[in-house]
Amino acid sequence: MANMSSSVCMETPHTHGHAHSYTPTTGRDFSLQMDSCMNPVLDYSAQMERYRSFANFYKNGTAPFPQAAKIARLATPIFPSPMTPWSCDNGMLWGRKPPAVNVNVNVNVNGAHAHAHAHRTAMPRAEPLNVHMPSKMSADNFLSPLSQVGGAECMNRLKVPPQSSGNGGGGSASEAERGGATFGGFALPPGVIVMTTLHSGAGSSVATMTDSAFQIAADCQHSSSASCSGSNASTNATVSANSSCSSGAAKRKRKRCGVCAPCRRLINCGVCSSCRNRKTGHQICKFRKCEELKKKPGSTVERASSVGAADTFRWFF
DNA sequence: AGACACGTTTGT
């Protein structure tokens, strides 16, 4: 798989006359990825400054990472897998580089290399960028439309209504431009791997982690935004207006979380029992069944005790 | 426990 990834983008000698020696080590090779694949994203260095402070803040925290168990639990493949791996273009990063590498970025963006990728400078900040992960994270999924829409869609879905975001009312104007997508009042820092690999197979915990990350982010939003005041919880179907608000409307239908891997699938498999019995079964495709809805309505403990924003970010650094 | 069928809710 690593070969696959790199062949597409990473190791391909640049048309402008040099070849990067790519070594498949996450983080270290990031500058190369950035340089070769996604070069300038809007005023990258400025963004990096902003997010580096984020990173430092959370990196210096001492609390243990709270979601490791959840990651492990969720890291099970949906498709057992005679699926052929997708090319790596279903991985998206909002790229964050290690500090040492940022220098390179700046040089590349502003310096000699800038011209080579000038056509990409207008890329929207939140646009999915095809950065090829050295690890095995290809999706063993047979659907890929999300490689185009998934990330953005998830981001949009997770946006908090203007009035409830911490930005001060109406501040939703151009969050993407200012620093990428937002997760309920806090900006999504670069370095967050927003994969739309619908689902990756065993060993690609990154994808699963992302799912959880989204979930956690949603949790954070949920807990930070007006608690179940009604409008917030219901306007956007994403953060399921369930459980925590369920005191009164316990019988209400729950909604798909919209961020788990099954939810991010767009197409029915057509072969599962639910698909085959659609007429009588009235059930969503098994591979699209929301992970949250699979649980018993009252069993979402981790939801109730949502982690704080700080811990959430600790995921990503 | 999973598959299935059906009633019901929800969104368009």
Next chain:
DNA sequence: ACAAACGTGTCT
């Protein structure tokens, strides 16, 4: 009105 899909009861 209609389609999608959640909730639940029943069956295996």
